[in-house]
Amino acid sequence: MQLRYTAAELAFRKALRAWLAETLPTVPPAPDRDDWSGRRAYDCAWQQRLYGAGYAGVDWPAEHGGLGASPTEQLIFLEECARMRAPGVGAGFVGLLHAGPTLIAEGTERQRARHLPGILRGEEVWCQGFSEPDAGSDLASLRTSAVRDGDSYVINGRKVWTSFAQVADYCELLVRTDPQAPSHKGISWLILPMETPGVQVRPLRNAVGSDEFAELILDDVRVPAENLVGAENDGWRVAMVTFSFERGTAFIADVLESRRLLQETARIARSSPGPRGEPLWADPGLRRDVGRLTAEVCGLWSLILKNVSEASAGRVPVQGASVFKLRFTENRQRIGDLAAQVLGRAALSVSDLPGADNSHIVEDRLTTLAYTIAAGTSQIQKNILAERALGLPKEPRWTSR
Amino acid sequence: MDLTLSPDQLDLRAGLVEFLDAQWTPERLRAGASSPTPDHDSWRRLSELGLFGVTVPESAGGMGLGCAEAAILCEELGRYLVPGPLVPSLLAADRVPGVLTGDCLVALLDRRDPTAVAEHLPNATHLVVIEDSGLLLHPVEGLKSVVAQQPLDPLTPVAVLAGPLGSGERIGSAQDAARWREVGAVLTAALQTGVARGALELATQYATERVQFGRVIGSFQAIKHLLAEALVRVDLARAAVHVAALTLDDPGAGDSAETVAAAKVLADDAAAANGRTCVQVHGGMGFTWEVLAHLYLKRAWVQQSAFGSADEHALGLAERLPDAMLQAEAE
Numbered sequence: 001m002q003l004r005y006t007a008a009e010l011a012f013r014k015a016l017r018a019w020l021a022e023t024l025p026t027v028p029p030a031p032d033r034d035d036w037s038g039r040r041a042y043d044c045a046w047q048q049r050l051y052g053a054g055y056a057g058v059d060w061p062a063e064h065g066g067l068g069a070s071p072t073e074q075l076i077f078l079e080e081c082a083r084m085r086a087p088g089v090g091a092g093f094v095g096l097l098h099a100g101p102t103l104i105a106e107g108t109e110r111q112r113a114r115h116l117p118g119i120l121r122g123e124e125v126w127c128q129g130f131s132e133p134d135a136g137s138d139l140a141s142l143r144t145s146a147v148r149d150g151d152s153y154v155i156n157g158r159k160v161w162t163s164f165a166q167v168a169d170y171c172e173l174l175v176r177t178d179p180q181a182p183s184h185k186g187i188s189w190l191i192l193p194m195e196t197p198g199v200q201v202r203p204l205r206n207a208v209g210s211d212e213f214a215e216l217i218l219d220d221v222r223v224p225a226e227n228l229v230g231a232e233n234d235g236w237r238v239a240m241v242t243f244s245f246e247r248g249t250a251f252i253a254d255v256l257e258s259r260r261l262l263q264e265t266a267r268i269a270r271s272s273p274g275p276r277g278e279p280l281w282a283d284p285g286l287r288r289d290v291g292r293l294t295a296e297v298c299g300l301w302s303l304i305l306k307n308v309s310e311a312s313a314g315r316v317p318v319q320g321a322s323v324f325k326l327r328f329t330e331n332r333q334r335i336g337d338l339a340a341q342v343l344g345r346a347a348l349s350v351s352d353l354p355g356a357d358n359s360h361i362v363e364d365r366l367t368t369l370a371y372t373i374a375a376g377t378s379q380i381q382k383n384i385l386a387e388r389a390l391g392l393p394k395e396p397r398w399t400s401r
Numbered sequence: 402m403d404l405t406l407s408p409d410q411l412d413l414r415a416g417l418v419e420f421l422d423a424q425w426t427p428e429r430l431r432a433g434a435s436s437p438t439p440d441h442d443s444w445r446r447l448s449e450l451g452l453f454g455v456t457v458p459e460s461a462g463g464m465g466l467g468c469a470e471a472a473i474l475c476e477e478l479g480r481y482l483v484p485g486p487l488v489p490s491l492l493a494a495d496r497v498p499g500v501l502t503g504d505c506l507v508a509l510l511d512r513r514d515p516t517a518v519a520e521h522l523p524n525a526t527h528l529v530v531i532e533d534s535g536l537l538l539h540p541v542e543g544l545k546s547v548v549a550q551q552p553l554d555p556l557t558p559v560a561v562l563a564g565p566l567g568s569g570e571r572i573g574s575a576q577d578a579a580r581w582r583e584v585g586a587v588l589t590a591a592l593q594t595g596v597a598r599g600a601l602e603l604a605t606q607y608a609t610e611r612v613q614f615g616r617v618i619g620s621f622q623a624i625k626h627l628l629a630e631a632l633v634r635v636d637l638a639r640a641a642v643h644v645a646a647l648t649l650d651d652p653g654a655g656d657s658a659e660t661v662a663a664a665k666v667l668a669d670d671a672a673a674a675n676g677r678t679c680v681q682v683h684g685g686m687g688f689t690w691e692v693l694a695h696l697y698l699k700r701a702w703v704q705q706s707a708f709g710s711a712d713e714h715a716l717g718l719a720e721r722l723p724d725a726m727l728q729a730e731a732e
Binding site: 001002003004005009072075262263266284287288289290291292294295296298299300301302303305306308309310312313319320323326327379381382383385386387389390391392393395 | 402403404405406407410469605608609616617619620622624625626628629630632633636637638639640641643644647648651653654655659660662663664666667711712714715716717718719720722
């Protein structure tokens with residue numbers, strides 16, 4: 001075991017740091033949360049800057065236009081960007097982290113040539129059409145149907161929780177192509193151009209009060225059969241392929257943000273008077289709570305290093321990813337509760353109040369409600385660990401079909 | 402940066418596991434728990450493995466390895482519930498004659514602890530007192546102490562000092578004392594990680610065998626989730642312990658004040674919570690003396706009190722937090 005980075009990794013960090021220091025001051029302020037076209041433009045502009053500097057698709061293989069970086073270099077890239085508060089991946093998320101890697105692994109030459117350069121250059125935005133109103137945790141029970149008609153598929157159904165759908169060019173869509181097959185067996189993975197007739201995007205207001213999500217209503221949508229990625233009815237495996245690229249790097253910026261929130265909570269507690277006039281920070285109970293959450297954040301960072309090390313050794317840190325997500329999401333929610341406790345009644349407003357630095361803290365507290373739900377609820381993660389890591393019996397399955 | 406175990410580290414661990422698997426069977430633990438006689442034979446065998454000299458330089462008869470290796474071994478010792486003053490021996494092997502060979506048993510007392518209760522003092526030959534100003538060695542002969550008739554952990558005899566200590570022999574500086582506190586906290590956290598893991602393994606084993614309502618209880622989600630949560634605690638604690646041990650071996654690689662405290666907080670939590678989980682999953686059997694579940698929990702409770710409680714370490718973390726940043730390599 002070794003904590004030190006290699007000379008090459010240090011040089012990578014140094015060059016990146018220098019580029020960020022030079023570039024970030026010229027980045028305009030971020031647009032409003034609900035200004036979708038503004039957010040798309042902003043995120044794509046940043047992606048273009050990364051592309052120009054050779055930092056686009058850090059983890060993509062070099063032969064597909066990426067940097068072909070090792071998991072450790074990817075860790076350094078994400079750590080430095082987060083530390084220096086560079087814009088995040090934003091609207092590029094699905095394209096860069098999901099659809100792109102899937103096309104690299106499973107797409108045809110033509111599909112790759114058509115989409116990969118645009119994703120890397122920040123010209124093409126993707127959204128994800130996996131979940132449905134009746135297929136959440138049980139994703140494989142999805143019912144959106146695709147019926148072959150000549151050289152097209154005709155698609156009918158609904159998708160939900162589709163982030164950035166309002167401004168996306170393409171959607172990675174899971175559809176049922178064989179209604180007779182067992183649930184995992186009859187699914188296909190399709191590229192859906194969002195301007196296809198019959199695609200309707202209906203914004204969905206989330207608990208933060210933002211229209212981050214949308215519902216997709218798909219009504220006799222015709223997609224060319226050549227948009228199939230992988231074989232027909234092999235879509236479940238194709239969708240799972242991206243998970244096998246897990247390198248333990250998914251939450252690097254988030255852990256740094258958790259630490260910042262704790263530091264901020266401590267700062268506010270030092271300058272806020274408690275009920276008897278002394279600073280809130282004088283309460284050892286509060287300090288203990290802050291310290292315990294800090295210990296978890298340190299442990300989570302150590303776990304990231306472990307998971308990245310596993311990935312570097314050529315293993316997929318499946319167990320590590322579930323372990324990490326369970327503790328990270330719970331920890332972040334508890335940080336939000338503690339921060340709100342310190343803010344007191346200033347936490348009753350999601351917008352800034354005079355003299356209180358509350359808005360992003362309250363908003364984060366609301367946003368993180370979704371953390372223990374999205375991408376496999378905590379309960380599903382526990383089932384995964386119990387079954388795959390501890391070898392306990394699988395959940396019984398009842399098929400409704 | 403690589404937090405996977407090297408081939409040498411894997412071999413080192415495998416060697417100890419093979420030994421412990423043969424020596425420290427559940428039967429032996431049960432026997433030890435019902436008779437309070439010290440087991441000098443097994444202690445000598447541990448010393449023959451060279452265990453206590455892991456971090457002692459080769460020139461002084463040790464293995465010349467680091468805290469990282471000591472932590473890897475301590476996790477296994479905790480997992481097998483090996484009794485005895487393990488951490489004190491690992492700390493004192495290079496400066497108290499006879500510890501390396503298993504001839505002398507060292508008990509420890511930190512002056513920061515107001516109660517003056519020392520683990521393994523009833524069987525010890527020496528007592529080392531950790532003070533802010535340094536390390537002081539006392540022969541146990543002539544010390545007044547009262548032995549607890551029924552120690553909390555039947556495998557960890559304890560005694561309370563009942564009289565004033567003499568001046569003792571100074572065997573370490575203030576800096577050495579500070580170092581002992583840090584290394585001791587990390588190695589105790591490593592033992593705790595092992596306790597947490599052993600408790601999880603025992604509970605998981607039971608959950609795959611015990612049948613109720615016509616199914617093994619491990620098929621019920623209530624049990625599965627208890628065990629999954631226990632696994633999360635083990636993995637988180639282990640990662641924190643390894644990073645802490647590495648920062649002690651290579652101070653430039655991280656902020657040891659932070660990593661050590663985090664390791665102790667997380668590992669204490671893991672051991673105590675997993676000990677409880679182990680008792681709970683065993684149901685009524687978990688409350689019997691016969692099943693080992695209570696021994697994991699009791700060991701966890703004993704070790705929580707050693708080298709600073711989780712609360713103390715958490716307070717330290719909170720104090721440093723506003724100025725502390727996550728480690729990035731200096732340019």
